[in-house]
Amino acid sequence: MKTDDYRLLLAVEEAETIKGAAKALLISQPAVSLRLKQIEEQWGESIFIRTPKKVMPTPAGERILALCRNIVNQETAVRNEVSSMKGTVSGTLSLAVSSVIGQYVLPPVLENYMTEFPQVKVDLVSGLSEQLRSSQSGAHVYLLRGEKPRNGEKLMEDRLYLIDRKGLTKQNRPLIEFQSDPAFHTSVHDWLMEASPVTPSRKIKVDQIETSKQLLLHGIGMAVLPETAINGIDRTEYDFIPLQMNGKNLTRTTWLAASEAARSLPQVDAFLKCLYEKLHH
Numbered sequence: 001m002k003t004d005d006y007r008l009l010l011a012v013e014e015a016e017t018i019k020g021a022a023k024a025l026l027i028s029q030p031a032v033s034l035r036l037k038q039i040e041e042q043w044g045e046s047i048f049i050r051t052p053k054k055v056m057p058t059p060a061g062e063r064i065l066a067l068c069r070n071i072v073n074q075e076t077a078v079r080n081e082v083s084s085m086k087g088t089v090s091g092t093l094s095l096a097v098s099s100v101i102g103q104y105v106l107p108p109v110l111e112n113y114m115t116e117f118p119q120v121k122v123d124l125v126s127g128l129s130e131q132l133r134s135s136q137s138g139a140h141v142y143l144l145r146g147e148k149p150r151n152g153e154k155l156m157e158d159r160l161y162l163i164d165r166k167g168l169t170k171q172n173r174p175l176i177e178f179q180s181d182p183a184f185h186t187s188v189h190d191w192l193m194e195a196s197p198v199t200p201s202r203k204i205k206v207d208q209i210e211t212s213k214q215l216l217l218h219g220i221g222m223a224v225l226p227e228t229a230i231n232g233i234d235r236t237e238y239d240f241i242p243l244q245m246n247g248k249n250l251t252r253t254t255w256l257a258a259s260e261a262a263r264s265l266p267q268v269d270a271f272l273k274c275l276y277e278k279l280h281h
Helices: 003-015 018-025 029-043 059-086 099-104 106-116 129-134 182-194 209-217 266-279
Strands: 048-050 055-057 091-098 120-127 141-145 152-165 175-178 203-206 222-226 238-242 251-257
Touching: 003 018, 003 029, 003 059, 018 029, 055 059, 059 091, 091 099, 091 129, 091 266, 099 106, 099 120, 099 141, 099 209, 106 120, 106 266, 120 129, 129 141, 141 152, 141 266, 152 266, 175 182, 175 209, 203 209, 209 222
Parallel strands: 091 120, 091 141, 175 203, 175 222
Antiparallel strands: 048 055, 141 251, 152 222, 152 238, 152 251
């Protein structure tokens, strides 16, 4: 087996579907199915059980997948060591990033970083902070929202605003709510119940913050958005009501977490410098 085969098996395990693995690996679904069949023939064992909804590792598959993780992790560690020895910025940079940060903060940082350090391969996982915390992605750098992670440092803080078009009767307007962690929803709910000047008529629930923002811009309803996401919303056309309770602004904190070992890698150190420069510019 080649290293790409190990990565393929791990992608199937993580996605729990052939289709999901193909999407993550940027190859066709038939190609994944064919290669998986060939790998299972080499081992003489079924690695996954196929069900109508997902695939699950067999007992033999669990042992093989453990081997895959060890080999991939060892290869990554050696590549990082070689990169450090050469004194050049190369190797792999792995990031686990909150969806909000991935949409509104990270793109210009990565653009500058990849332009300056084209030899670095960037592995990026984006999603809800709560899910990233519970996963075992082994990323070099985590950029998470909400609850402070272990060894986390405060990176930035966003004020929260209820936003809607000017001139509308807000008492009968729906609130467009994007998927986030329970702490965020609890803060917004408490504010609506105790301190909000308006009461939404109902809720429209969507998955992404950008979907919430676009529905807001098309007049579908109002939305609570963090300061990071409000670029492009004209303050002359929209009301911005800050969320405040007991005289204090309600905010969302973004945390950066990276181990000392990760920070010692040239590619990680270079990324953190690009990130700090962008945020403090």
